Amino acid sequence: MRTPQRASVRFHLAFAVLGVTFLAIFSWVFLKEYLAEWRTTQAQFDQLQRRVKDPHALSLAAPLGEIQQIWLPDLNRVDRCPTCHLGIDDPAFVSAPEPYTTHPGAWLRTHAPDRFGCTSCHGGQGEATDFRNAAHQPIPYWSDPMRSPQLIEANCGACHRERRPRQAVWLEKGREVIANAGCIACHDIPGFSLEELRAPRLESVGYKVRPEWLRTWLADPKAYLAQARMPNFRLEPPEIDSLSAFLLAQRETAPLDSAGIDWSKADRDRGRTVFGEARCVTCHRLEGRGGTMGPELTTVGSKVGRAWLFSFIKDPTHDQPGTLMLRYRFTDDQIRDLVAYLTEDLIDPGAPQASSEVRYVEPALIERGREAFVRHGCYGCHRFSGMVDLGKIGPSLLGIGDRAIEAADFRNAAVVPSRPNWLFLKLRAPDTLADQSRMPTFNFSEPDAAAAVVALLSIRRADLPVSRVTDQPRPVRYEPQGTFGALVARYRCLSCHQTRGWGGELSTVPLDRIGSQLQHAYLVSYLQLPSAVRVSLEERMPWFRMTREEARTLADYLAGVFVDDSLERPVPLDADAARRGARLYQTLGCRGCHSLGGTGGYVGPDLSDSGRRLKPGWIEAWLSDPGRWKPGTLQPNYGLKPEEARSLTAYLMTLSTDRSGSTP
Amino acid sequence: MGRTIFRVGWPRTDKDRAAAMISSLVLHIHPAKVQRHSLRASYTLGLGLTSAYLFGVLIVTGVVLMLYYTPHPLDAYRNMKDLQFVVTFGPVLRNMHRWAAHAMVVVVFLHMCRVFFTGAYKEPRQFNWVLGVGLLLLTLGLSFTGYLLPWDQLAFWAITVGSNIAGYAPGLGAEIKYLLLGGNVIESGALLRFYVLHCVILPLLAAMLIAMHVYRVRKDGLSAPPAAEPPPIEEMAPGRFPPSTRSYGLMALADRPAQPVVESEPDDEVLTWPHLLYREVLVLLAVLIALHAAALLFNAPLEEIADPTRTPNPAKAPWYFLGLQELVSYSALIGGVLVPTLLVLALVLVPYLDPVPRGVGVWFAPERSRANRIFAALASAAVALTLVGMFFRGPNWAWVWPWTP
């Protein structure tokens, strides 16, 4: 028998080398697994908790060496953050370093981690078990990195859909910016509705504005008015030509006839007085002072024509059915003087002069103007008959918070291609972005744009279960009918006042229980000639010059319907109680804020006439718990005993400025 | 008791070793003796063996990966994240599966080139070449179907592009695409189909073809020896018999008396155990080491979750189809259908069309220089097109340099 064939030593050597190499590389696999980042992190935590906690607490501590995860099937989230953030809900680790430290604030009490997870609020990749992949900082292929403190409120907004979420100031401000800018005109935005838009109708604008003003306005609204709500559409001169030709041709409803007015008799000084008495500045700004509900009037004389203004003041709803402007009961002479004041005193001396020549306008130019009007989506804000079904020109913003962003979206390569940056630039400087859109320039301030970015980021694509979402029901339009309704419509009460959640926000007094708060006689006289109860307020109720009949009708209805039965209770008003109340008035220091017969503070309402103004049931209820009736009021809750509240009420009911009645 | 399992035991003599090879089902895949020629690494490069190993690795890793995988769009991506982050050894297994799959495409292609350049598809191996072409296509199919399973952007858009290329096939293209996707869009139905194709149908087909392929190799001799023709005179040593076309001897059948085994030189044939087996074990270890190293050093890509509304720019097919995509970018019909169909047809028919019967068993035989040149040109064109698609095509399929960001 021959000796068996053998493999050469070379092969044995190769076998040994390869075998050992394989063993080594296989051990590396094990090492890599058992030296994983989260395991070392947990080991360090173990040492920490031995120092921080006593043996008993230690024995109850959660076991280490495992991946901790929070699984939220309804949110489709898996968060493994607690694998490393081990002290997050344990106050013992307040001063521990990251990642072991306790969660700051009381947030976890309202947002328990086992119900909300971590990434719902913070963003990041919850599935990951190491620092980098958890997307504490942006990483490739994970579009939702952890939110910076500046942006974290965007995640609040994903669930908290109410317009004014508590404790999220940037989000609240951002939603306000979006509402005020009228984004809803061109974009569908969840949570916003077209009803919030305010812009004049333009079917009869040809009668209203001066042609030279219109051209300036179209070129750049901010040049005429720094607070202009209309954005700059960056129109080219030919577009301005055609657009103004189109607009000036819009003459659907002729102004009310002012042919009989003798303008030579107009007295601008009387007009100024009427302007002051009517408290126009409550809504209109004049030389830096006044409200913002209506358009600024500083240079209104350069903007609108005299005949149209006369008609508008006489009946604002004549060509603007939805206007917030009320219909004063002025005489024609008063209107004449007022118009003269407005159009002759309130002018911009630098405005281009009117060119009186009448020119022929090509129909083709008007047609091009109409096309520009549609192309720029002007009908989104300025409702226009015949342009109802054109749809919004901008894309829906549903899911804008998840929009994918690439470096190619930016023109400037220096900008970090992130979603917040893209949104910020889109709002502030759309021309730095790659795609040229028709979106106009709004000139948002940086804080406004930043807040709007937060609000936009909160609009996510994923549909959350209803149980996860908090929202406020949308107020239902309140339109009273009948005589009362006609008066409410004429004097536009709901432009400023709220009732049943509907109405304007200028007035601090909701009308819901006004009939139980104020005495009927006082209401009647106040409606006819409103006097300031709070002298510190700039926005005061206008003097409508309504008739006594009208005031009575309103007061009757308010006293009968706008009541709160719990306030309609008798309060014993004996003299003893009033004396005790007077002492209490001194000891509590009420005069620090309230004035009485001309002395005292100006923060709260004047109480000199409260005996004729207020109802006792209301005073008592208010004093007992002011915050219940008006959240956030400055009126302190003194924790008065019932009899104290009653004595104070009795005292206040004795106060009156009417010398003929009972004296205090 | 050991003897009831291993009848021969650890063989100590040549006879035992031969008996061990014959008595074992697994080892019976080999003959008891092989020609030295077949063992030369520079001849076979071990490519067929390597691809078989890769297939084995893919089966093993694939089966265990299936335990953590649900073929549904809502779960698949989360499963990938779990494999990446929380399953012990999950990343290594996934990486290994991925890299082995890519490696298999490369190795099978190289194996084909090797066989062509050594003329090893000729008589009697014509049909085995056809089987090999089938296996190449199956390898591509396996890789392609597996590409969708992670359900990320890379997967989704590569399969979108790939399945649309399939849709260009004349006549039946639309139907093929419809059947492949189980619908018109890539959704849960398509994912399930790709999963079943990837895990059941294609592996079964591949296993059957591999069995036939290997059986033919076994029957026709481990690798084509340079013996179908007499070797050049100056290389022929005096007194040496023409070697057998078959590499084994013990089981030589009587109806082939022309090549009696006993007459072959002892130097020319060696026992499979240890010479071949040892080499095979070494190749196996090398393959495993390389795969583990790759799996530890390079992570398999996983992009964002599939989003049908957002197409990455450029959307690229899996890399081995990028040559095809490059062709399609010029002409859908010619590039996407005509060229690949003709290529596959030509590959299938190569052994039957090749007019030169000689030049077997040596690299780049001068008799076959024309065939080799044609094949080399086509293969380099395929590689070049693929490289162009991989590295020189940027957004909008425009030309870019690979080093520009």
Added chain:
Amino acid sequence: MNDPTRRRFLFSTGVTSVVLSACGFLGATARYLSPNVLYEPPHRFPIGSPEEFPPGTATFLPEHRLFLFNNPAGFYAISSVCTHLGCNVRHIVGEGFACPCHGSRFDENGQVVHGPAPEPLAWFGLSLSPRRELVVNTRQPVQPEYRFRV
């Protein structure tokens, strides 16, 4: 070192490494198969506010497989999973529990009366969440005297 010794040494080195790696592979596979995270219902879960379970009632919660009792002494939760082979038992007022599968009977406290069940029904600990919901913890076994007062 002579040639055969060297051969033997190298060969056994290689074999040892390969065998060790193979063992490692088996171990790694076993470890891989044991999942680290579970997508299962949590062992602590809220079942609703105490007012939803009026006094003197027994409520079957099929999705959690347990009975919640509210008697004058307090709340308690008993598993509905028969300890024999895991069927859901039925509650018979005044008698106890009956398993429909193999006839095991339990008394009102879940103790085995007769039948193949080897152990009494499990009792689970209760607690009250900050949002005033009853919370069941299935990993907190308690004795049949257990009563939870809100």
